[in-house]
Amino acid sequence: MRAILLHLHPVRVSEQSIRFNRTFGLGGMAALLILIQLITGILLRFYYTPVPSEAYNSVVFTRTQVLFGQFVRNIHYWSGVFLLLVAFLHFLRVFLTGAYRDTRKINWLFGLFLLVLIVLLNFTGYLLPWDQLAYWAITVSTNIIGYFPLIGESLRTAVLAGNELNAETLRTFFTFHTAVLPFLLLLLVMYHFWRVRKAGGIMLPVSAEKGEMVPSMPNLVFKEFIVALVLIAVLFTFSVFFNAPLLEKANPAYSLNPTKAPWYFAGVQELLMHFHPFFAAFIIPVGVVVFLAWIPYAKYDVPANGHWFISPAGKKSSADTARFSAIITIAGILFNEYILNFETMLSPVPAFISNGILPMLILAGFMAAYYKYYLKKLSLPKAETVQAVFVFITVSFIVLTIVGIFFRGKDMALAFPWNV
């Protein structure tokens, strides 16, 4: 046991790098959650039948007839949710401490790919219970794919293995969820860890003194042990008190009102309420991904220093941008919902222009004005400008997701969370 632990860690680590609030242990938590997912996933597979006529019954059977069935299913569900959240926070921490440059460039890209894999794992798992929630959420999400230009419709039918959800879809999703994706995830996670070691451990602020080198055992290992125990305690408590959702069996003839995409796509779905699908489902998401992949390869004038938000000025510009982003996103949603609906107002104009190009231009105008009259005046170094854009996108995405999950009620109209 000791040998394995020491094989995973360097023998000695800098005292500086193992302070909890340096990383909040997020990467380690993600690794532990993946392990828990594997174990509970394997357990659930012993009772699950990936056939539409049987799938739902087998889940109900697991819940009601199997000792600890409900509990294991809950752990699997909640660790999936936690994993996505933890991975997202990890991604924020890595960016905001500047740990994506020089030798870490490749690892940033692999990290992004891991995030995508985790989303796909969540997504393919969402269908498996074959209840109303699963059926309609996957229907709606796969129809969003259909709006990609040119390849959209064929990609959608390829994902579904047909024109709508069928037995083939379930079998494909099951194979990806329980074989292809976990295998890829494990391989890439190992590589991801190895690259961190190759980069000389985690990113440290340049100003911090190197600190004493201390043996990993017990200094680092004990800290990890405590984080793991707390995480498991929280996860199990959650799983005792909150059941993973399961509605009635899927019924293709009857849609839920409202039908929502899975929660991590709620932001995209919220965008779809305001923009023509070509922009909401394609231009904006692809633009964001390209931007994220470009970040480590941009030319920066100052080397990364490992400080949160780079500098006090960076901290201030980030905070202001976060506020600006939250306000403009909320204002945009309310404005489009209650005051101005371009699509109905300008009905003779094609929706592509009235509901796509026009609102995009308005949004771009606001952003340009913000850049010109505020950000530019601060004459920030490039890394801090990129950081401001990153903060803008992230905050806007979080706000859209929260609105999509908690503030959309019947007929997808805006409503307060207690009425949803």
Add this chain to the structure above:
Amino acid sequence: MKKLQNKDKKPVPVKTEPINRRDFFNKAWKGLGILAGIEVIAMLGGFMFSGKPKNNPVNKQLLEAGLVDTFAKNSVSAFMGGRFFLARQSDGGFIALSLRCTHLGCSIAWEEDKKRFICPCHSSAFDISGEVLNPPAARALDYYPVIIENNMVKVDIGTLVERSSFKKDQLQYA
């Protein structure tokens, strides 16, 4: 590379290293490796896609809906098994509308009192001919071809027709 430095001088022949055995085998192995890679990819592709059901809408699949007179004008009858609504317009024309909303694929429902189809997911609305009354849906409802023979209404549920808007010639008359 300058082959000729001066016109007076004779052209200098370009020196090529004679390929030695090690180079030859290295290149051969690389070539074979690429070939093997292509074969594996082709095999995987063939394996993955050849067994999937073909999305062939050519095969006709006729479903007998009923005699013409059993459907009143300006009325809608649901055929959940065939996944369509048979809508008879006020002028007597028939159209078989898919129950899949053209926005994000939810199942629409007919509201008799308001004489419209409504999608519960994002409240798109369609009239009795399938034309969009209310966005976010941007296209009229898809339909299945109707064939009327010997006073019997038949619907070809093997052929789904997509359209951007309603046109008169999409209706079938007895």
